[in-house]
Amino acid sequence: xxxxxxxxxxxxxxxxxxxxxxxxxxxxxxxxxxxxxxxxxxxxxxxxxxxxxxxxxxxxxxxxxxxxxxxxxxxxxxxxxxxxxxxxxxxxxxxxxxxxxxxxxxxxxxxxxxxxxxxxx
Amino acid sequence: xxxxxxxxxxxxxxxxxxxxxxxxxxxxxxxxxxxxxxxxxxxxxxxxxxxxxxxxxxxxxxxxxxxxxxxxxxxxxxxxxxxxxxxxxxxxxxxxxxxxxxxxxxxxxxxxxxxxxxxxx
DNA sequence: CTAACGTAAAACCAAATGGTTGTAGAAAGC
DNA sequence: GCTTTCTACAACCATTTGGTTTTACGTTAG
Numbered sequence: 001x002x003x004x005x006x007x008x009x010x011x012x013x014x015x016x017x018x019x020x021x022x023x024x025x026x027x028x029x030x031x032x033x034x035x036x037x038x039x040x041x042x043x044x045x046x047x048x049x050x051x052x053x054x055x056x057x058x059x060x061x062x063x064x065x066x067x068x069x070x071x072x073x074x075x076x077x078x079x080x081x082x083x084x085x086x087x088x089x090x091x092x093x094x095x096x097x098x099x100x101x102x103x104x105x106x107x108x109x110x111x112x113x114x115x116x117x118x119x120x121x
Numbered sequence: 122x123x124x125x126x127x128x129x130x131x132x133x134x135x136x137x138x139x140x141x142x143x144x145x146x147x148x149x150x151x152x153x154x155x156x157x158x159x160x161x162x163x164x165x166x167x168x169x170x171x172x173x174x175x176x177x178x179x180x181x182x183x184x185x186x187x188x189x190x191x192x193x194x195x196x197x198x199x200x201x202x203x204x205x206x207x208x209x210x211x212x213x214x215x216x217x218x219x220x221x222x223x224x225x226x227x228x229x230x231x232x233x234x235x236x237x238x239x240x241x242x
Numbered sequence: 243c244t245a246a247c248g249t250a251a252a253a254c255c256a257a258a259t260g261g262t263t264g265t266a267g268a269a270a271g272c
Numbered sequence: 273g274c275t276t277t278c279t280a281c282a283a284c285c286a287t288t289t290g291g292t293t294t295t296a297c298g299t300t301a302g
Contacts, residue, residue, distance in 0.1 A: 008137075016133035046291085069299095086207065089146065189277065257290085
């Protein structure tokens, strides 16, 4: 049942950093290696590498090896998915929810889980 | 110059948590107090209160005092702003950037800063 | 072959995050 | 008035985050 939650967490968390958003912008054409990207920021190579990893785990970016180097390419579809997550959130209070979730449950479980009511206290 | 960066950080960070996204969903009608919200989650009142604060600092939610209690209301416009931030990100690699930033600079500075190139190394 | 480059991964550190409990004040109910 | 309810805030704690440096390894260039 819990499917979208962690994915969405990773997605928005990855977007919640200016350097990472900038990496996304620069990597659309998929021509830049991690080192080339790293040269663009006032931090170590390792730090940029970590940012790329965060973007990768969020599905926002893919890496393609070309010989020595690793080319970073942003997945435009993943960014669209982020927008979709927001639109779905908005849809919740615009009444389109029922039809939405019907469609979604037909294809794959992408409806976010709702935290349990607390039983103790 | 740096205007959108921190705001966007806060915005996406606030969205990067399932409990907070759920609070957003529940608070559209603006009828629920912090305690009422807190009762819905398996964590302490203080924890939920902190989540509401995060949403508030991100501009996603406002609080309105009604006597003893504080009613939470999500600002649908703020969620639209989040979507706009993503659309702007996508616009970067779709050529609409130039016209976009022209329009934006005319109204208010909402263009995100770009981290400096590193000078040392 | 050897040197240089690009990447990966580990160890470490300070600061932020997400949770807890406890204390205190303001409003409402009895 | 007194008690209860709701809120706010502080102090504390464990984990995560975002950065560092160092070491190791594969690939390319001389």
